[in-house]
Amino acid sequence: MMMKYSTLGKIGPRVSKIGLGLAALGRPGYINLGHAEDLKSNYNTGAMQWHACQMLDLAWSLGIRYFDAARSYGKAEAFLGAWLESKKQMVELPFVASKWGYTYTANWQVNAKVHEIKDHSLVVLQKQVLETRQSLGKNPDLYQIHSATLESKVLENTQVLRRLAQLKARGVKIGLSLSGIDQAVTLEKALAIEIEGVRLFDVVQATFNLLEKSVAPALTMAHNEGLGVVVKEALANGRLTFRNTDVHLKPEWQLLKTQADRLNTTVDALALAYVLKQPFVNVVLSGAANPEHLKSNLTALDVVWDEEASEILNPLVQIPEDYWAARKQMDWN
Template identity: 45%
Template sequence: MAHARAAGIGRIALGLAALGRPAYINVGRGELPADRSVEAMRAATWAVLDEAYAAGVRQVDAARSYGLAEEFLAGWLADRAPADVTVSSKWGYAYVGDWRLDAPVHEVKEHSLTRFRTQWTQSHGLLGDRLTLYQVHSLTEDSPLFDDLALQDALAALPVRVGFSTSGPRQAQTVRRALALERHGERVFTSVQSTWNVLERSAGPALMEAHWSGAGVMVKEVLANGRLAVAPPGPLAAIAESNQIRPDALALAVALGQPWVDTVLFGPAGTGQLRSNLAALTVPPEVVAEATALTGLVMDPESYWSDRAALAWA
């Protein structure tokens, strides 16, 4: 088991979506501080970062729209000074929630050259050389980026790897279209971050193609925004129970078991969830295979994303 942990930990990245702002669409956020103040959330973020680092996690993923996630992370990096932590972040959404749980709007999306330049300056100013991958946040087929050659040139000129994340029922089409973009004979994007879990597998074939073409593949929302941890489908829960494994660890292990996945993102809201999630590294391969074979759990993408959109920010 120790060898499995050592081998797998390098494929896991800690996501800060649930920790960098007071409200998010994840369910099962009971570990967060009750008051959700900036200082309380900073302390919670640092506690998770400390324990994740002690466990061997060396990749952290953030975004400009994750409230103060980049600032919290930058402070932790400056204070702890770990030499081996790398960071990916994302631009495109701006956080507008004013640190309120009941904000009518929490983030606003804009894929423009102006937004990119502003947010790159902000991200790089906070994270410096730790920032090794910068991604377009939540790219979709209708993004103006696809027709904005100046924006594509600006992205291609970055001194770090450039990627994109995807969302929505047409992720596969977006992945293929974005990875085909070239400027001056070179790919614009060399990394993709997409939603993939036991309920939503529609992007899988396109992500497999991306991996074998040399692009880095990250998968996110592997717990379906907490739904697979809090209320897992009966067949998944049964496999977990019969093997004395928590359902969140099993769902994460399924994502880690995909050979075309380079990095699995997970986003615990506290150290208890962190420890539970990391148990994915010790799930036996035969149990992973049994859970992966539950293809009857796969939802129609339109239905899956409709259900996700109905989740409350809390």
């Protein structure tokens, strides 16, 4: 496996085609299938920081240069910041993205009633941008609205948009991540936002995978207009891996294993290869929380996706309402 690289947007920096997302590495509880197993149910803060830094070291050695965190990912920013401090003599610098808009509320408990609270107000932005700088030891290279939606009205909040424009003027790229059935509509609204004649958003991060393809036309439009496109949840929080029991039990899901065997790869690498082949995608995030899974994910770079795989696996696609309803039912573990 040899890492491949991409330009993040029309005039963006050079980044690795696969990035490492820290959603599953910064907190004890997350919805990925098998998360407890990945962490060996050891939720001691020091142990989790050590594990996260080991994963970051491995990712770096494998050529990953894009790292994605968020204020709501527990201590992900702090873990990443500590790792960056230990590597400050690196000649090559990583690209660091983070997000604001959710506050972590689980208090390091896996079975918390509420894991995070969403608030896209100016007060939260002002507070969290300072916390992000402190945790990372620097400004992020990219700061994103976390799960921007029409309902939160963040794209109509002039004060928030102008504050983000101020960050942009200081060299921070501005982005938004998307979730839910209205990803495409939200993105189209975001593309129209300009502050003093300058488009505000540089990057969009969206959910796109073999099951949820509805945002593809909007992402293509964003890519064509010069935005960087980052894909999250390419493995559908583990549903597109061997950990999904449906892959072993249901005929339509077994098609994944059949095609993976035909192309001499794993189910997770096959699913990632589908996303990597899309012309509008710059970066695909791996959410791996153990070394073997990360190594398996990166073999996707060598998979030669073909028309047979597209045709055979197309029936797996779900309508957005069904996809997001199933995601909502996933257990924190």
